[in-house]
Amino acid sequence: MEIFESFKKTFLFIFIVIFPLTIITLGFSNFFEKEGNLGELKEKYSRKKISSVDHSKFEILQKDFKDPHEVTEACLSCHTERGKELMSTAHWNWEREEYIEGRGITYLGKKNLINNFCTGIMTNERSCNKCHAGLGWTDKSFDFNNQLNIDCLVCHDKTGTYEKATGMGGHPPVGEDAPDYKNIVANVGRPMKHNCGYCHFNGGGGNNVKHGDLETALLNCDRNVDVHMAKDGLDMNCVDCHPAENHQIKGKYYAVSSSNKNRAYCTDCHNPAPHKQQILNEHTIKVDCRTCHIPHYAKVNPTKLYWDWSTAGAIKDGEGYSVTDSLGREVYTSKKGTFIWGTNVQPEYVWFNGTADHFLITDKIETDTININTLFGSYVDPNSKIIPIKIHKGKQPYDLKYKTLLQAKLWAPEKGEGAFWMDLNWDIALKLGMEYVGLPFSGQYGFINTRAYLPVSHMVSKSEDAVSCKECHNRKNSRLKNVPGVYIPATSYNKNINMAGTALMLLSLLGVLGHAALRIRASYKKKTSI
Amino acid sequence: MKKVYIYKVFERFWHWTQSILIFTLALTGFEVNGAYEVLGYETAVNVHNFSAISLIILIIFAIFWHFTTGEWRQYIPTKKNMKAQIEYYITGIFRNAPHPTRKTILSKLNPLQRLTYLALKIILIPLMVITGILYMLYRYGMNGEIHSLKIGSLEPIALLHTIGAFLILAFVIAHIYLTTTGHTPTSNIKAMLTGWEELEDDDDEKKENNVNTEKNEKNENE
Numbered sequence: 001m002e003i004f005e006s007f008k009k010t011f012l013f014i015f016i017v018i019f020p021l022t023i024i025t026l027g028f029s030n031f032f033e034k035e036g037n038l039g040e041l042k043e044k045y046s047r048k049k050i051s052s053v054d055h056s057k058f059e060i061l062q063k064d065f066k067d068p069h070e071v072t073e074a075c076l077s078c079h080t081e082r083g084k085e086l087m088s089t090a091h092w093n094w095e096r097e098e099y100i101e102g103r104g105i106t107y108l109g110k111k112n113l114i115n116n117f118c119t120g121i122m123t124n125e126r127s128c129n130k131c132h133a134g135l136g137w138t139d140k141s142f143d144f145n146n147q148l149n150i151d152c153l154v155c156h157d158k159t160g161t162y163e164k165a166t167g168m169g170g171h172p173p174v175g176e177d178a179p180d181y182k183n184i185v186a187n188v189g190r191p192m193k194h195n196c197g198y199c200h201f202n203g204g205g206g207n208n209v210k211h212g213d214l215e216t217a218l219l220n221c222d223r224n225v226d227v228h229m230a231k232d233g234l235d236m237n238c239v240d241c242h243p244a245e246n247h248q249i250k251g252k253y254y255a256v257s258s259s260n261k262n263r264a265y266c267t268d269c270h271n272p273a274p275h276k277q278q279i280l281n282e283h284t285i286k287v288d289c290r291t292c293h294i295p296h297y298a299k300v301n302p303t304k305l306y307w308d309w310s311t312a313g314a315i316k317d318g319e320g321y322s323v324t325d326s327l328g329r330e331v332y333t334s335k336k337g338t339f340i341w342g343t344n345v346q347p348e349y350v351w352f353n354g355t356a357d358h359f360l361i362t363d364k365i366e367t368d369t370i371n372i373n374t375l376f377g378s379y380v381d382p383n384s385k386i387i388p389i390k391i392h393k394g395k396q397p398y399d400l401k402y403k404t405l406l407q408a409k410l411w412a413p414e415k416g417e418g419a420f421w422m423d424l425n426w427d428i429a430l431k432l433g434m435e436y437v438g439l440p441f442s443g444q445y446g447f448i449n450t451r452a453y454l455p456v457s458h459m460v461s462k463s464e465d466a467v468s469c470k471e472c473h474n475r476k477n478s479r480l481k482n483v484p485g486v487y488i489p490a491t492s493y494n495k496n497i498n499m500a501g502t503a504l505m506l507l508s509l510l511g512v513l514g515h516a517a518l519r520i521r522a523s524y525k526k527k528t529s530i
Numbered sequence: 531m532k533k534v535y536i537y538k539v540f541e542r543f544w545h546w547t548q549s550i551l552i553f554t555l556a557l558t559g560f561e562v563n564g565a566y567e568v569l570g571y572e573t574a575v576n577v578h579n580f581s582a583i584s585l586i587i588l589i590i591f592a593i594f595w596h597f598t599t600g601e602w603r604q605y606i607p608t609k610k611n612m613k614a615q616i617e618y619y620i621t622g623i624f625r626n627a628p629h630p631t632r633k634t635i636l637s638k639l640n641p642l643q644r645l646t647y648l649a650l651k652i653i654l655i656p657l658m659v660i661t662g663i664l665y666m667l668y669r670y671g672m673n674g675e676i677h678s679l680k681i682g683s684l685e686p687i688a689l690l691h692t693i694g695a696f697l698i699l700a701f702v703i704a705h706i707y708l709t710t711t712g713h714t715p716t717s718n719i720k721a722m723l724t725g726w727e728e729l730e731d732d733d734d735e736k737k738e739n740n741v742n743t744e745k746n747e748k749n750e751n752e
Contacts, residue, residue: 013543017591025584185547273674279575282669285676380682468573475564488684490564490571494689501696508700512707515619519711522624 037271045234049190056186065181068172069133069148074185075177076147083147090256091133091155093144098259100357109256114361114405116372116394116450117307118203123436127411129169131199135334138169144145153179155195158190164198167413191228192221196238204304205336210255212303212345212390213294225299226459239269244520252354255373255454260383264457267289269431286486288385290457291349292467297390297456302329302341308395310447312337313424320424335421337395347388349483351377359450361439363401369449379502380487386483392452397430401442405450407433536635537725541601544592545722552698553584554578559695582662589655604639605648612641612677633729646701654697661691 010045033332055061060074067289076083090096095109106470112127116118121128128375129137134149136142143149153162162184165173197216204210208217222229228241243250251264266289273281283292297303313334314321320334329341372394377384397406409432412419420429426445434441473490480488537545554577559572561567570704596602614630619642621629631640650687663686669678681687713717713728721727 013539017540017543021584021587024587158634202671271674273671273676278671279579281671282676285669287679352532382678461673469575470567473562473564473571474567485683487683487688489562489575489688492685492688493564494692497541497689497692497696498563501692501699504696505699505703512703514709516707517626526626 013131014513021201023166024203025153037274041269042234045236045240048455051189055188061185064184065185066178066401068151068153068179068181071181071185072135072148072150072152075152075188076150082247082392083150086133086150087144087147089247089249089472090162091247091249092150095500096257096259098257100258106258108258108358108360111152112361113256113358114372114407115255116396116452117210117304118410119309119396120361121387122407123409123413123433126167126169126413127488130164130166132170134170136169136171142246151439153181153184153188154198155191157184157195158187158189158192159184160192160194167411175265190237191239196242200238208298208301208303210304210392211454211456211458212342213297215301215303217300218458221300223462224465227462229458253455254352255452256358258356258358263354265295286379288352288384288387290388290455290460291386292386293460293463294347294456295461295465295467296344296346297388297459298343298345299459300343302327302343303345303390303393304339305342305345305390306340306393307336307339308364308447309397310337310395312420313426315424332426345390346479349378349386349480350375350389350477351381351407351483351485352387352389352452352455353377353381353383353385354476356453361405361437363404363405365398365405365448369451372406372450372452375453375455386480386486388456390454390456392454393448394452395447396450397426397445398448399440399442400444400446402440404439405448406441406445407437409433409436531730534635534727534729535725536544536633536727536729537722538590538599539725540595541723542722544588544595547588548585548592551581551588552702554581555585556702563692563695571614582666586659586663589659591688604637605644605651607645607648608641610643615640615642619711632689633727640738650701654694654701655689658694658698660693661694663689665691729742 058078060077065071065074072083073347086092090109093109094111095107097105097107100106100108100398110121112120112122118124120127126138132152133151134142135151136149146496151164151172153172154170159180162179163172164170164176197214200211201207201215201218201420202209203214208215218226218229221230223233223271227233239249242249244250250262250268252262253429272284275281311332313471315334322330322334323332325331327341330339332338333342352375355376359370359372359374373427375387375389387440397408398404399406407417408420408429409424411421412422415422417423418425418428418432420426422439423429427443430445431441431443467479470490472478473488475491478488478491480486480491486492558569558574558578558581561569561571562578563742568574611631618627618630622628630638633640664679664681665684667679668681668684668687669676671677709718709722710716713719713730717727
């Protein structure tokens with residue numbers, strides 16, 4: 001009877017206690033999820049863009065252009081203000097006016113910074129500046145105020161046939177090899193992947209050498225390589241995510257940039273909290289989208305991870321030589337030294353708040369390893385997030401006496417001009433380089449370890465390939481094990497607390513087992529004594 | 531001996547649900563701590579969070595029950611019999627001496643239990659609930675954006691939560707063992723399952739402060 005009574009109560013329980021309890025719990029645990037805006041975006045970017053203008057119909061573009069400056073002149077005759085616009089951009093000036101903590105307002109960029117790939121453009125303009133959006137920046141005399149020096153076609157040629165010459169500072173080939181201007185100007189328009197890629201895929205002197213996440217494979221890749229640019233996906237263009245306003249293109253690369261402005265973000269298109277699981281959305285307060293969604297870079301072709309200039313200059317049979325490894329990658333060349341390459345590389349991770357500093361050629365070297373650029377950020381800084389980066393390690397020349405990095409003259413069209421790549425002589429190459437820069441060189445040089453911190457932003461993987469929870473949350477081999485200052489569950493723990501806690505549990509167990517043993521012995525004794 | 535209905539339905543539901551939840555929380559919690567891998571990190575986190583919310587809601591129900599029924603008085607600490615109870619666990623139990631505190635419906639707990647459970651209820655459980663809620667909610671979504679409490683670091687929260695977890699585990703070990711020190715080794719557990727327990731039938735039974743058989747648990751530190 002009483003038992004039945006208690007059953008009845010249990011029944012009531014299910015309605016009064018357990019049912020509301022379950023509902024409240026489900027509510028709190030985000031059981032009811034919401035959707036992101038992915039469908040909307042897919043619809044938007046799958047719409048074909050139709051040009052409002054057919055350039056082949058313009059009379060001014062009908063003539064046989066002999067010189068690229070004539071083309072620029074024709075462009076500017078209609079697009080009258082675009083020249084001025086372009087001339088205020090970093091693509092033209094190769095420097096930006098930016099504020100750097102501790103340095104004040106600086107004018108830094110490719111024009112004057114030292115890197116740890118080919119070290120810098122100074123004295124090497126004819127070769128490096130092939131990638132300048134201008135025509136013929138071969139030395140200091142280049143006129144940055146002449147609009148006709150702008151190269152419109154390198155960015156706006158939709159035929160994919162426009163080429164710049166090697167060794168002419170961004171000028172296209174002349175004579176027989178000159179581009180087919182008539183066809184090209186009839187097909188100009190919004191920049192496509194191959195336009196940006198013409199330079200940005202080849203940074204550092206070859207495909208994928210510098211970036212690791214930008215390379216020619218992106219012109220024709222599947223969704224495993226990059227979900228945005230994939231042929232079997234939306235086949236998006238660079239400028240879809242890096243739109244331009246008055247030729248100011250959104251997005252920054254902190255090898256050369258310094259300030260937290262005009263950046264391109266995933267959240268420019270995507271919801272800031274797009275995950276179904278709220279706990280993933282919560283990560284975004286400290287973890288950048290890229291950290292989870294770019295599990296690897298250099299997914300197709302290798303990228304350079306290490307460049308040691310100190311071994312450069314070796315001679316075999318009176319000549320420089322090269323060595324390739326079994327995968328066909330150049331691992332040594334007398335012109336450049338020793339390389340280490342990587343494919344499918346797992347990024348390193350750092351805190352980053354969008355500001356950076358750079359090691360200038362005038363800075364004093366005070367440590368064994370110097371950071372070519374420094375990405376600022378920390379756990380306590382609310383503007384910082386963990387981002388994936390490629391660390392490019394290098395070993396490059398510096399002045400033993402003046403303790404500064406050195407700029408070498410690397411390129412010349414032929415031997416005898418003192419360029420290292422021709423004559424393999426550091427003494428002369430460094431002397432000429434530093435003379436050109438206008439800084440002292442003691443004549444004594446060594447090689448210093450350098451590191452460049454290069455954010456990885458492309459080659460976004462499919463969502464199912466994103467970094468899984470346990471790749472970061474584990475004690476043994478967390479991806480984030482080198483990220484300072486942050487407590488990461490499962491990865492971080494306090495050794496002392498865990499040891500003391502384990503000891504407490506063992507003592508408790510021993511205590512109860514000992515007590516139980518004594519009780520058993522006592523009862524046994526009692527029985528036997530009876 | 532006399533059969534007494536000592537644990538009400540809610541009390542038993544509360545006790546066993548709580549025990550299952552605490553067991554689940556411990557299992558998944560130490561996986562989140564990184565001590566081992568059983569369910570997989572992601573599942574462990576989800577199960578842990580779900581169990582935690584369930585437990586908190588259960589606790590709210592239990593608090594309500596304690597106050598509406600007056601059962602909270604069971605935990606008012608007393609010095610009376612304290613020494614005798616300690617001596618019982620250290621020596622008396624081995625001599626088969628009688629339990630110094632008698633168990634009744636009005637006074638289910640011996641002085642050591644009263645003190646331990648009270649500490650559990652007002653120190654350890656609140657510590658776990660507060661650190662747990664902070665751990666779970668120091669960053670939260672609002673209007674499609676993620677916000678964060680201005681706490682310097684998750685670390686002290688996580689470490690306090692870990693310390694609390696170890697203390698609860700130590701309590702559980704002692705608690706389970708001490709259930710065997712009743713009238714018979716299983717009588718306490720049976721009582722908590724069915725609600726019915728055989729208590730000592732004493733002449734003084736009707737009087738205030740009556741004496742009975744007993745179940746007990748205590749973090750023993752002999």
